[in-house]
Amino acid sequence: MTARIAAAPVRKSIRVKANQAKAFTVFTASIGQWWPKSHHIGTAPMKTAYIEPFQGGRWYHVSEDGSEYDNGFVRVWQPPQRVVLTWRLNAQFQLDDDVDSEIDIRFVPDGDGTRVELEHRVTAIDAETIAAAVASPGGWPDILRIYADAAQGN
Amino acid sequence: MTYGRSLEALADPTRRKVFERLRHGRLPVSRIAKGLPVSRPAVSQHLKVLKEAGLVREERDGTRRIYEIDPKGLGQLRRWLDEFWNEALEAFRAEAEKEPKIGDAKK
Numbered sequence: 001m002t003a004r005i006a007a008a009p010v011r012k013s014i015r016v017k018a019n020q021a022k023a024f025t026v027f028t029a030s031i032g033q034w035w036p037k038s039h040h041i042g043t044a045p046m047k048t049a050y051i052e053p054f055q056g057g058r059w060y061h062v063s064e065d066g067s068e069y070d071n072g073f074v075r076v077w078q079p080p081q082r083v084v085l086t087w088r089l090n091a092q093f094q095l096d097d098d099v100d101s102e103i104d105i106r107f108v109p110d111g112d113g114t115r116v117e118l119e120h121r122v123t124a125i126d127a128e129t130i131a132a133a134v135a136s137p138g139g140w141p142d143i144l145r146i147y148a149d150a151a152q153g154n
Numbered sequence: 155m156t157y158g159r160s161l162e163a164l165a166d167p168t169r170r171k172v173f174e175r176l177r178h179g180r181l182p183v184s185r186i187a188k189g190l191p192v193s194r195p196a197v198s199q200h201l202k203v204l205k206e207a208g209l210v211r212e213e214r215d216g217t218r219r220i221y222e223i224d225p226k227g228l229g230q231l232r233r234w235l236d237e238f239w240n241e242a243l244e245a246f247r248a249e250a251e252k253e254p255k256i257g258d259a260k261k
Contacts, residue, residue: 010235014243018250026250034249036242114250118243120235 010120015113023114024080024107028053035061051085053077059085075102082106087120163207168192169200173223176210180222 016023026034032048049071051059057074072086085103104119163169168190175186187197201221204210211224 010239012236012239012243014247016247016250023250027246030249034242034245036238036245116243116246118239120239 012118012120013115014118015110015115017113019112020107020109020114021080023116024083027105027107027116028079028083031059032062051083053079072102076104080107163203163209166200168196169203172197172200173204173209176221176223180213180220182215182218182220184218186221 028051031051035049037046045064047062047064049061055074055077058070060068060070062068072088075086076082076084083105087101087103102121106117108115172186183198187194205212210221213220
């Protein structure tokens with residue numbers, strides 16, 4: 001009944017002049033220092049962000065007004081090689097349990113630096129939820145099923 | 155900014171019909187337009203909007219244009235994430251190369 005749409009993953013790679021341990025630490029412990037402040041959930045401006053350093057930990061933003069917003073949780077915690085975070089983001093950059101995406105980040109030693117490989121998998125979007133959210137005329141679930149069939153056939 | 159645009163592109167009933175015609179595979183514009191109550195240039199215009207929304211992709215076969223549903227998924231969302239991560243990772247790199255103390259085991 002419910003169509004699930006899987007989009008092809010977004011892959012990124014960047015080399016940083018920092019060793020593996022440092023790259024991992026800056027990515028996780030210092031996420032509040034570099035996460036773009038323009039991209040966050042919640043209404044108040046973002047102050048900082050945290051990733052709790054263990055499997056099952058939360059990762060969340062703290063707004064200027066002190067309120068906290070959960071982005072998701074730590075699915076894999078393997079310092080200093082890999083961290084996988086879930087991220088429940090939707091079209092409005094808001095919390096949404098029906099949108100399931102995960103960010104898989106690997107830290108690979110590369111000479112005197114580290115190559116950071118990121119894969120963001122939007123694993124499933126509930127088509128009917130999107131249909132309801134967009135509040136368009138009927139027929140959305142069908143359209144999205146067509147889309148899902150096409151996406152999976154390739 | 156959002157992948158809502160992919161869905162907005164489909165809010166138009168004619169455009170939805172155009173999109174549905176591609177459900178069984180790739181078609182040239184002439185076949186897509188056949189039987190639709192709008193002109194062929196109008197169909198081309200709808201296809202252009204669908205393409206810009208990342209929903210269909212276009213191939214050229216000589217002078218013909220062939221369209222199919224873009225299997226890469228909701229194009230707008232991917233594009234948005236793509237840009238987001240470019241920005242975020244650059245900021246991360248600047249931070250990683252700036253903080254000499256944190257976790258730095260280098261001599």
